[in-house]
Amino acid sequence: MSDDPTQIREFFGIRAADWDSRFPDDGPAYAAAVADLGLRPGDAVLDAGCGTGRALPPLREAVGPTGTVIGADLTPEMLAEAERAGRGEAAALVFADVARLPLRSGALDAVFGAGLISHLADPEGDLRELARVVRPGGRLALFHPIGRAALAARHGRRITDDDLRAEPNLRKALDGSGWELLGYADEDDRYLALAVRRTE
Template structure:
């Protein structure tokens, strides 16, 4: 779901809403100007769009604290965020793209210089850690990016399909302070609209391409801080599962979807100081929790996508994966990727501290991908040979060997 926060009835989603709809992305609108409460969690979001409203960047408004909390939650979970406004009410100005804009996923197609109509006169400081993408003399913060997923911009403008009509209604009022504004407006607005729509289309494609990852990351981010407390009894269970892998000293092993790293101490104990232990997770907040628990003493922690591992072919001797395969968007692709990074004869252990009946209830669905008659051929197709399958009341365990070829 894409959450749109709308501050004023004349600043609706419009053009960006059209781009999101064209990409097949469902949206919901929080109309703060009508009294709608701002959502108190980002759990179910794959994108967040905040449209213009307040006439000054630091102006207070109803729901401001709740909105800032939602933005912080979205940034923490690396949910794609788009903040859109129109700029400053000073007439036309040349906006320059920075060097960083040339390689930006959204702004790479925008011209080096672009004439922009600015709408109101406030300015703001560049957020800490942000990368400036576009600037002009009167309003330096035209566009910026925070991390790899959040973008704030006044250019190209955020106005919707009726933006041109609204601007043209105001042009006579501005003509006295901005000579030539009326005459140049239609052509200039057409250029702006073309680039605006291009950027919005790129944003929609960006959101759609990573929607499954975003949903997973959003779900686990809010829970990461209390994960160890909630599952404090799992340590011995994970250690018992690792025992079943028969790891040898010096082996190279990966805990995939490591979360807070509960399996890392047991993996390190088996491979010893000469072995290599990696812990990979998609959610940075989980890795932060693992660091708090000191799990970096047992293995190297890396943020990465389970379907696109930053590892060379045959780099590992074993992969441990607890309660992950049901969270990846493409399980078959994931199993193939795990086979790619595992040397022939290496081990894969799929584990959960509860059996399927305890998790799903009875009777079990025969189409469940974890049923043996479904899991075995899926593993075989991906390059694994299932050698052990246990679906007990208190655990699920499937062990497979990497086949050659």
């Protein structure tokens, strides 16, 4: 799929209404990935490209009532589905592109991005923008409920060496944008890359 924001909005816009019903069993995987992000009560976290907001309830649970949870997405239909599902109660929902976030520098403790990395128009630039809004020492989780091979098979494709989600490629992109890769898992039932915002 294209990484052009207009085409991404169109792709997800027409799929928003039945998105959750297509993937009804992903909840536990989202909760486990949120747990691995290491959030604490009172933290501020962004779900970048939040879609229908499946990560928002576990993010809210992790940061508690004194924390801040923001869900940002550039597809209005996805945000509408998040509201319809009641997930807007767990977070402030914002219509925004991760390339230009309406947040001050260093405002967040962490960013969670499910299925985000393959839709970034400018991966290093967009990862740099995520780094901008996170305090030094803050965390980033790039997640998908199934691994690269399983996802490629689902779409009738094969993994290629130029896949940004491959560990060497992702490490390079993160290094060039203010992050340091801490952990990487690419298994049939989960993809999770954890990174920390460098202090320089």
